[in-house]
Amino acid sequence: MDITIDIDNSTPLFTQLMNQIKEAILNNSLNPGAALPSIRQLANDLDLNNKTVAKAYRLLERDSIIQAKGYRGTFIHPDAKENCAVDLNEWVTEKLTETITSFRSSGVTDSEIRIAFGNVMHNRNN
Amino acid sequence: MPENIIFHIIFLSQILLISYYYPKQVLDRTAAVLEKHPPDQYPKLYPRPHSFYTQGQKRYKVANHVILALGFGLFIAIGNWDYSTSGEINNMIPFAYWMIQGIPMLLLEFLGYSRFKLMRAADVSGKRRAVLNPRRLFDFVSPGLFGLAIFMYVACILFFYSIHGFQIHPSNDTFIIFVSLTLMNLLFTAIIVGHLRGKKRDPHQAHDDRMKQSVASIKSLFIMSVVASFFIITTEGMQALHLDFYRASLMSAYLQLTIVIGLGALLRKIKLEEIDFEVYRKGA
Numbered sequence: 001m002d003i004t005i006d007i008d009n010s011t012p013l014f015t016q017l018m019n020q021i022k023e024a025i026l027n028n029s030l031n032p033g034a035a036l037p038s039i040r041q042l043a044n045d046l047d048l049n050n051k052t053v054a055k056a057y058r059l060l061e062r063d064s065i066i067q068a069k070g071y072r073g074t075f076i077h078p079d080a081k082e083n084c085a086v087d088l089n090e091w092v093t094e095k096l097t098e099t100i101t102s103f104r105s106s107g108v109t110d111s112e113i114r115i116a117f118g119n120v121m122h123n124r125n126n
Numbered sequence: 127m128p129e130n131i132i133f134h135i136i137f138l139s140q141i142l143l144i145s146y147y148y149p150k151q152v153l154d155r156t157a158a159v160l161e162k163h164p165p166d167q168y169p170k171l172y173p174r175p176h177s178f179y180t181q182g183q184k185r186y187k188v189a190n191h192v193i194l195a196l197g198f199g200l201f202i203a204i205g206n207w208d209y210s211t212s213g214e215i216n217n218m219i220p221f222a223y224w225m226i227q228g229i230p231m232l233l234l235e236f237l238g239y240s241r242f243k244l245m246r247a248a249d250v251s252g253k254r255r256a257v258l259n260p261r262r263l264f265d266f267v268s269p270g271l272f273g274l275a276i277f278m279y280v281a282c283i284l285f286f287y288s289i290h291g292f293q294i295h296p297s298n299d300t301f302i303i304f305v306s307l308t309l310m311n312l313l314f315t316a317i318i319v320g321h322l323r324g325k326k327r328d329p330h331q332a333h334d335d336r337m338k339q340s341v342a343s344i345k346s347l348f349i350m351s352v353v354a355s356f357f358i359i360t361t362e363g364m365q366a367l368h369l370d371f372y373r374a375s376l377m378s379a380y381l382q383l384t385i386v387i388g389l390g391a392l393l394r395k396i397k398l399e400e401i402d403f404e405v406y407r408k409g410a
Contacts, residue, residue: 001258002333008252021258030258037260044325045256073260 001029005046013048017056022065022084025076032081036066036074063088129371133215134205136378140220141197144227144385149190151393152234156183163403170330171406173244182237189230197223214371220378231389242327249329257333261322266344275311275348278355282307285359289366303358310354314347330410332402342395349387353380 003020005013024030036057037045043053057074060066064083068074077083103113160179165172172179200223204215263272286300294301321340328336357380364373404410 003256003258005254005256006252007254024258035260036258037256038323041261041323042256042258044323046254047325048254 003046005048013052014056014059017046017053018060021056021060025065025080025084030076030080032076032078034076036076038073129375130215132372133375133378134201136375136382137204137220138201140224140227140378140382141194141201143382144224145190145194145197148385148389148393149186149230152389153183153187155393155398158398163406167408168403168406169408170245170248170410171403173241173248186230186234189233193227193230196226215374217374217377220374220381224378224381239327242329246329261340263318263322263344266321266341267348271345271348271352275351275355278352279307279311282355282358286362289362299362307355307358311351314351318344318347330405332405335396335401338396338400339392342392346387346391349391350384353383353387 001024003017003024005016007013009016011019021030021036030036036042039050039053039057042048043050046053057066057068061068061074063086064077065080066074067077100113104110156179159171160176163171165176200219204219283300283304286303290299292298292300292304296302321344326336331339357376361373361376364370364376
């Protein structure tokens, strides 16, 4: 299974990497349990920074698309195909829209929402 | 002395094998590449002008011819010395000559490095490709050969320990063998790690070609490690059995074997007609 990264493309390199791994899973080029190259190997092969590949792997692991098994390496998650269909960005946008709509209907102003959101994001009230 | 006649035959083989046979193979291969894949059709293969490669071929040929002549001179000189003195031949003679024989190969290796560096610098394409398969040691070498290399390393150290004991001192043979064999194996390990995890030297090389090259190199390194341990044990065994007069012959045979295992294996296993040269075409 080949992977191609275009450094002139405006899409971030780690996103290109994630998208291509997801595509490979969806079109059965990569099956559950298949081993992936190490971060260093892939970074060297693509002439990328180790941190870029590590970020892509970390986000894929968070989404349960891949799983790291210590010294044995990184593998495709058994539920990768189902999890590929879940778009976390879309889910966050949907949840935030619902929440903001309910705040507005309760009379909260946009500036109050922004301040509260900022406080929560920066852990000021926690 | 019959042992010196044996040495002459083996040393003649060293001269011809390393300074005639393999250089001829390398030159024939280079000439075939230049003829079948010319710079106007495969520009990515030649980061320097065409004349640079033809001149390089000539220089490589002349250097090997000079070393070949030197070898024949040495061969005659050893023969004369042998008949006049009937003495034992120093085993450092084939080693010193082997070092000289290695100079053109070393220069070729340096030129290869600088060529790949220029190829990488000239590669302006924004697209980078990789294969999503891990490269693991046992994809390249059998567990048996891996185990044998470890066994021979340990056996060699234990063999010396049983004869000389162990002291951390430069005069202790076990210590010298332990340090030199460990350093050699560490160097081999670094090269193997480079093959498994390192950057692609040739930016255009096809994945299958890279894998073939890695398999040939890694296997060769493991075999070299086994042979080196075996050679050290045999040399020491010969000394213990008072067969010192065969040491020069053994040294020459061992040095030839390193070239057969290294360069020879690469030339044998990586066939020119199987290399994907299409990746070096303009716009490929």
